[in-house]
Amino acid sequence: MFLGHFAAGMAAKRLSPTTPLPLLFIAAQFVDLLWPAFLLIGLEQVAIVPGMTAATPLDFISYPFTHSLLGTLGWGFLLGGVVYAFRKNEREAWIVAACVISHWFLDFFSHRPDLLLAPGMDIKYGLGLWNSLPATIVVEFGMFAAGIAIYTRITKAEDKKGSIGFWVLISALAVIYIGNLFGPPPPSVNVLAYSAIGLWLFVAWSWWVEAHRKS
Ligand SMILES: [Zn+2]
Numbered sequence: 439m440f441l442g443h444f445a446a447g448m449a450a451k452r453l454s455p456t457t458p459l460p461l462l463f464i465a466a467q468f469v470d471l472l473w474p475a476f477l478l479i480g481l482e483q484v485a486i487v488p489g490m491t492a493a494t495p496l497d498f499i500s501y502p503f504t505h506s507l508l509g510t511l512g513w514g515f516l517l518g519g520v521v522y523a524f525r526k527n528e529r530e531a532w533i534v535a536a537c538v539i540s541h542w543f544l545d546f547f548s549h550r551p552d553l554l555l556a557p558g559m560d561i562k563y564g565l566g567l568w569n570s571l572p573a574t575i576v577v578e579f580g581m582f583a584a585g586i587a588i589y590t591r592i593t594k595a596e597d598k599k600g601s602i603g604f605w606v607l608i609s610a611l612a613v614i615y616i617g618n619l620f621g622p623p624p625p626s627v628n629v630l631a632y633s634a635i636g637l638w639l640f641v642a643w644s645w646w647v648e649a650h651r652k653s
Contacts, residue, residue: 439548440615441578443467444640445585446540451592454533455653459589460645461521465537467637468513469504474634476504477627486630488623491550493568495623496630498549502557507542509557514538548574571619578615582608593651600650607643 447466451459464471476482482501490497503509518535522528546553549564567574586608595601624630 439544439578440618441582441611442544442548443470443541444611445581446537446544448585448589450533450537451653452588454530455592456527457530457533458645459593459648460641461534462537463641463644465514465517465534466541467641468517468538469510469541470634471637471641472513473501473504474631476501477631477634484627484630486623486627491566491568492571493548493574493619498552501552502554505542505545506554506556506559508555510539510542547577575619579612582612593648593653595651597650600647603643603647603650607640607647610643611640 443466444463447459447462450462473482477484481503483499485497485499486495487497488495514535517538518531521534522531542553546563547565548567550566550568551562551564553563567577595604
């Protein structure tokens with residue numbers, strides 16, 4: 439899942455309007471933000487297999503540290519703990535942890551069975567939404583639209599940067615996702631990993647956008 443994670447971050451704003459959107463984006467995408475580093479140091483493996491599923495050519499061979507349920511729980515409590523240490527808001531820390539953990543459940547719906555409950559286990563889980571391109575598009579864009587609706591009800595632009603900047607961010611995410619669905623597969627795992635690091639750009643962008651919006 440891609441847009442659905444950003445949707446979860448925007449929707450979480452409703453539960454905690456004072457939590458910065460970049461922090462909610464980091465939380466909802468935390469394990470995908472870590473994943474390229476795990477790929478590049480060789481702790482996790484992915485292969486590019488065109489036709490693997492209708493929606494993605496990626497074969498997630500092994501990613502127990504970032505994408506097992508136990509791993510995701512661990513990252514969730516870690517990030518929630520760090521946020522609590524700095525911001526002293528217990529409710530916010532729980533919401534951040536829940537956003538991190540939501541990633542596993544959203545991936546569970548979309549991935550083919552490639553997700554573990556814990557590192558070292560054998561059985562892999564995934565409901566395989568990605569096997570259907572139309573269903574993937576309906577679910578991802580439906581969630582994205584819901585997230586946008588919630589976020590734009592809770593925050594209002596203070597100037598053009600806050601409004602146009604927000605919609606350019608939204609459009610960029612949508613265009614990238616459409617490119618992933620219909621474009622050619624990445625030429626190599628290294629290119630994939632380095633472009634996945636680019637996800638941090640959207641965190642920075644959301645920080646800039648939200649500086650021009652108010653709750
Ligand atoms: Zn993921």
